[in-house]
Amino acid sequence: MTTGVLFFTGQFIMAQKKASDSIKEKTIDEVVVTGYQKKSKDEVTSAITVVSAKSLSNFSSSTMGTNALQGKAAGVNISALNGKPGSGSMINIRGLGNITTSVGASNPLFVIDGFIVGNDQRAQDVFNSINPNDYENISILKDAAAAAIYGSQGANGVIVLTTKSGKSGKPVITLSTRIGFSEKIKDINFRMMNSAEKIDYEKKMLGLGIAGYQPWTDTDMNAALAQDHNWQKDILRASAIESYQVGVRGGNEKSKYTFSLGYDSDNGIVRNIHAYKRYTGRMKYEANPSDRLSFGAAVGVNYSMSQEIRDRNNSQNPFRAIYAYNPYESVYNPDGSYNPTKQGFPVLEALKNNPENINSLIFDGNIFAQYKILEGLTFKSQLGGYFNNIRRTSKVLRGSYLDGVLGINGSVVEQNQNRFRYTNSNTLNYVKKFGNHSFDLLGLVEYTEFKNDYISGTGRNFSSPSLSELDNASTPFEVKGFDELYRTFSYGAFLTYDFDKKYVFTASVRQDKDSRFGKNNVLSEPFWSLSAAWNLTNEDFFKGSNILSLLKLRASVGTRGYNNIGLNLNNVLMNGGTYGTFPTISPNANYGNSDLKWEVTKSQNYGAEFGFFQNRLRGTVDYFIDQKKDFILFVPNLSSEGGAYSQSINAGNLKNKGLELSLSADIIKSKDFVWSVRANTSFMNYELNKLRAGESERVVGSINMLREGEEPFSFYLVRSAGINPNNGNEVYYTKDGGTTEIYNANDAVLLEGKSPLPKLFGGFGTSLSYKGLDLQADFTYKSGNYTYNYMTRNMLNYADGTTSNMRADAANYWTTPGQTDVLPRPNNTTNAPGGITGLQTTDRFLQDASYIRLRNVSIGYTFDKKTIGESFPVNKIRLSLTGQNLATWTKFQGDPEVSVGSGENQTGAGQTFINGAFAQYSYPAVKTYLFGIEVEF
Template sequence: MKKIPLLIVMIIACCSFALAQQVVTGKVTDANGTPLAGVSVSVKSGKRGTTTGPDGTFRISAPSGAVLVFTNVGYTDKEVSVANGSGNIILEQSARSLQEVIVTGYGTQNKKQVTGSISKISGDEIKMQPLGSFDKALQGKIPGLLSQSQSGQPGSPAVVTIRGQGSINGSTDPLYIIDGVQVNAGDFATINPGDIESFTVLKDASSTAIYGSRGANGVIVITTKRGISGKTRIDYDFQYGYSELPTDRLKLMTSAEKLQYEFYDRPDYGPNPFGWTPAEVDSLSKLNYHIKDILFRKGITQQHQISASGGNDKTHFYLSGSLFDQQGVVITTGLKRYTGRINIDNSFGNFKVGLNTTFGYSRLIGTRENDQYIGSPLNAIRWYNPYINLYDADGKYQIDYLQGQPNPLQELLENHGNSDEIKGVGSAFIEYNIPWVNGLRARTMWGGDLSEEESFQYLDRTTDQGSQSQGGNGEVDRAYAKTFRYVGTTSISFQRTIGDHEINASIYNEIIQRKIENFGFSGFGLVGPFKNEAGITPGTATNGYIPTVTGSATNSGLVSYFVDGIYGYKRKYYLNAGARRDGSSRLSKDQRWANFGHIGANWIMSEENFLQGTKNWLNALKLKASYGSSANQGVGDFETRELFGPTVYNGTGGLVLTNLARTLTWERKVEFNTGVEFTMFKGRFGGTVEVYRNITKDLFLDRQLSRTSGFQSITNNLGKLQNEGIEVSLNGDVIRTRDFTWSLEANYTFNKNKLLDQNGQPDNINGIFINRVGGRINSFYVVRYAGVDPQNGDALYYKKDGKTTTNVYDPDDRVIIGPSDPPQFGGFSSSWNYKGIGLDVLFSYAIGGYAYNNDRLNVENPIYWFSNIAESMLREWQKPGDITDIPSPFNDLHAETTRFIEKTNYLRLRNVMLSYSLPASILNKIKFRSVRVFAQGQNLYVWHHFQGYDPEVVTGVLGGSVYPQLKTVTFGLNVGF
């Protein structure tokens, strides 16, 4: 009898346990809906587990509220809460899988089939970075791709090169394709990065030759998001933060130091040049106006995006809208962007149709930079004396004691301008699966890119810029630009697997047309309170206010025919080949057509029988090689034609020859690439190593002409250039448990360019740069600075032998110092995640580049003593015996030396993000699909020795202060329903 109560308790407990269990069934597929067999399904923190069957279905018992973990080699692990008795699970492919699908722009390839050099990153990796132009987010992520910020102004694009500069005078920009339509990098400020699904970078001829002459500098294929079958998903993303200038390593004098320098260290200008009393000098020396705090601010950034996506077996849709508002750190500057997107496709019968379209509006308010003008705020904080207030005692703009310098605050507040752009990019397609031939498909896609831009500038008559306008009394400028490009691509393709044989072949025809129209107007002599065209004085022959009107219209076309094919045998041997014929209106009539081709092969060694014993640690091993040709037509639309332009002589108008007719053919590029790809330890470690050599022939170079021709030079096809290098990309999961993951990624690129020929000339010297046959292009060519003679304060220079020194500057002692572009660059990242808490860190680096620091020259130049100058000038030589590196102010300044050339090596903390995602157990209770909060920082710190804000300089020469990359901190929220 005593055992009966115990038995009852055990029965109740067992019943309770049984009631707490439930049978979960479902199906696991990839993003395309293909069932996945052999997927491991387990209960998190439990012992139960199963695998999916051939059709992707599974069945498992799990406690109510438990979390199921789905894992499969080549796919990213996924955790799903047990909310009901069944469910459909979609696994995303891992970047290390050879089963990954690669979008090439004209179609897709399985990563196994790829014989060329292709890199891919997810759009989610960059969508929340607070950047006005998303190409800057590629920095440090892709081997072979060098992304350099030419300006930190809101909306400014990066300068991107792939595998070095393949041209000297022609275009070096890669081709950007969004959903099959070509776009320009300058328009990225109107495109929402949150709509991007992936970036695919095509780097060798096997990958780019299908784009013919457009793909000579590499191709970046951007695929936007699509809806997937299932319940409609609503996503909202928000972030808010601020930006500020980074640390300035070019130190300037304080008020006391500057007054000491003016009064006592520069006796050549005489004591007390401004006639101030000792009391006034003492009072001024205690002032240190931080002009940076007046002209600059913490720029607020906010971003909102909402999207809806979904679909069924026949129709898929994705809709989005976004707002991006970024204040510039310079007062009055900023960027606002509004975008919308509609992507939809539908299948019916043997047909599939689709529409991808985006539209955007942006307003950019910028400021002057990279010139010598003191009114530029970045120059002003360099040159402006720290003891001078921007306002006088009456609260008006200070104009006394400025020594001819304009008041930068007045220039910013009284002058204003903006640039408004409306942009639309769209494409529509129709596909037909021909029923009577299995695997045969016809497709046509037509798309367009339309941009309309209006810019306005007002220069007040009271400002320095206004006084420099025609007539010296203010100016209003307004300009319009309209660009329209359309593309039509029609193809017939055949794709089929017959036993051990895979066949994928396509034939294409493509038509591209581009038209650009510009109109500009400038009016002068502003009167009254009006800050637009209403204040313009009508021009007459006597008052000097004759307005100017400009305009132009240009168009170009490209017609192409091409074929491409892939053959695979036993899923381990692949051959890819293709050919293309392009005809361009830009080149001479007898040189307009050109042929290109490519061939590539790969071998999946890991599928061979002799490597089957390594399957427990070597999951995939692929060897590949490719060879092909492409070309560059990157010249102006009318470069080959004889052109005339207006002129005036003695008051009489006329026409003069402005461009000589010439024969120009394509810059032709031949490329070779070989590499190895591998995946190890059940997908936990993988990588790629590639070696390439590219040779560009018939370079666009300038040939000097006789002065009697009226022209200095003419562009012809005259040279040959080589780029060769190595790329390494590694990634791996250091720790991968159910609660904690830690992954690392790193990439490295070394690129060496060498000029092989330039019309028989060994050297081509342009200022402080040289292009020498056998050497790198755009190398600095100057005399080496050797310091200061302690006896007389003269600057010393090394002779050409590098051993002896002299105080006589001799241009014949010039030597090559190094290239302006870094030959070595890359990035590395680390990602941690513990129970929904994530920390992601990205570094980028560059090694081996040089820049001429003209910023430093301006503040270390003794003739500019009346402006603020560098703190280093306190070390200026004063008397015999002084040991210093700053020569006497009476010494002739020869700027074309290594004194102002600096290395641009850097290590940048590019991005840090700390995030927390709510667990599934909480999400089910609050009826949300996902919730994540995060904080992130951009450019938080840069390790470098460059004397300035940022060593990342595109041109190699600083003409003036450049808007640096900003330090940015934001906080955000991602919510999914």
């Protein structure tokens, strides 16, 4: 007998195959990890999606686990922060979590083997530090019935990772390796000028009298044409990827263990740096020394090293340089030094001589002990935590080009940060059955503490050109540091009542105390949930049906909280300084709010799970409403404390509504050949119902707006009315709907229905297997989201062409009366007050960022014992070929999968980050090819 496992959106169906042509199937009593408990599938009343490790295993080892989840679960919108190896993700479960404009603000809560890691970007780093080869499965808890038991942490959903455990039997040893390469995806829907095109463009601009363009002699032009080359090939490369993993699993009836070690390397697509390396190890042990006592421990370690690029909109960014450098400018000067080009900066030299490195060490671990006090009554205590040390070093080497510009004789910045978090959870679980009645009551007490310390030192003026450590800097420049701490204490209960696996009711309640909130609101309101499920196919009148094999109806309502906030929004902090030689102290400009409290999400969910023809066709449907209130809003220029002060307050509410659908089918299912298809999709609607008293709208950043009654972060721009066909001038709509040829930023208006938030997203794919051969393909898609394309504006803007290369279609500008579908005439100097020239910030460059992407294709062949022989000391060998991001269909001009537009302008403290708001030269997505070998002994 052989056994195969079929997976789709949280539903596992076990098919048992006999040697005869007839195939019998039966549904096993599946187990779903809900966080604090494990439940059979029949007992689950909430919206939970389970993703198997197998469906994530085909991705590059430098693809973080959160990114690999993209398109795998309905209602879960994930995009990589950018394409850099080791980059994290932006994750929205069931829409926008809140309106906080910082990276990670909408993160779900992360849980690893029952250990609560947290719901901030630090927690995502810990989650992603675990090698995906160590995953068993991931449960995504989406509604209040599933997440309310996490109280103040579960407002944006919960991602529960279960790592691999040992199995009874002789040890199984697995060796796997993958090698391959990646390259930047080709520019989509545009092309840059070559040397001949750019020189011709410059001549025309000079002829139009545009300042900054220089004349070309025939000699200079011929020499420049001979230099024609593609800067993308000079600055970028195909990366080298390698991954090695060894794992051991085994055990017996009393104890089980698993152990793994891994090494991953991806040097990235930028020359002169090594983008990412990591070393991982993980150990898990579980024991049952008696019928009453069980205990276990899991420990993981991750050490990663990365070299960074300057992710900002200037000439130090290699991804701007590949477009800005002119194709007729050489890489090197005649003397062999790097050519700074018209941009005035040699980025290839800077990648060597201005290194920036991040080394990160993460230890995570948890231990638990469980004791059966009486029949049905069990006590469990668990202690889990992580330690994360991050060291960041930035250098400007003495004698480098940037050193010459700055005139500092070299500099070094050393930053060191230690993060430590632990959680102690204690539960008392009572389970009792009376005939067809079953009760499950769980009581919870939990304590969490988090500490963070940071120190940074900057030195300049190196004593020796060959030494660049902080101790060799003869001029101390700056020292700074801080310590942070918060604590939470929680208690709650979770009740499940089940009648004969037909009718299931659950209820939960939890209350938290958190030191991050104001002294008047340290204790939260109770977070609660109620839910019910009806397993219709367990009813007598449905038994024996040859058509309907599964039908379960679910409904839930409840509240959840949000505590992913800054550690000192509630406190009045003091800043030290100097006045001359005298020390001074003054209140911090962010004035603490002693009344600050939790954001609260009230959720409703109505869903169904169904299967037909012995679950050959199966799926889920869910409709939800999430009403978020009291979200935390940063208010600048707080009037009560004077214009210099700001404060964070609770204000307003936000509503997310949506419909989630998932469907899979086994089209062909025979002894040797299986073909299945799958798809999931989510329809989203967002509305900002209220901002704060006395304020109905506000501009966020420079091109987005929050306005009551509209989608959050809708774009706020001056509208282009095209061009005047008679003179070629660009025409703009005024705020009141008129037209003008004079640009005025005050004519910006909110563009209804146009925001960075997708209205539709999901994934679809297919799997084939024939004997030892298997094939899998997955697509992801988004629709209805918009991104402002600053890159397009720069590449078409004639005012930038004096020093930068241009897109080929920049030459398609107005030249003759009657033309309309062209760019405005370049020599218009009257389109803005003060004679500002060039293309202006209008909705001309706001682009539909909808796309469909071929995310992953994998083909493999498995040689089992039947093929390699029973005497050969190997259980199986699998060979595979995998490709990622192989094709993209979009109208967007560039990479449409935008999250971070410009890292150093969005992701720092106090900066404004709106996921997908604009594109501006961040690390692009890459196309990856991998060859893999896996051997099991």
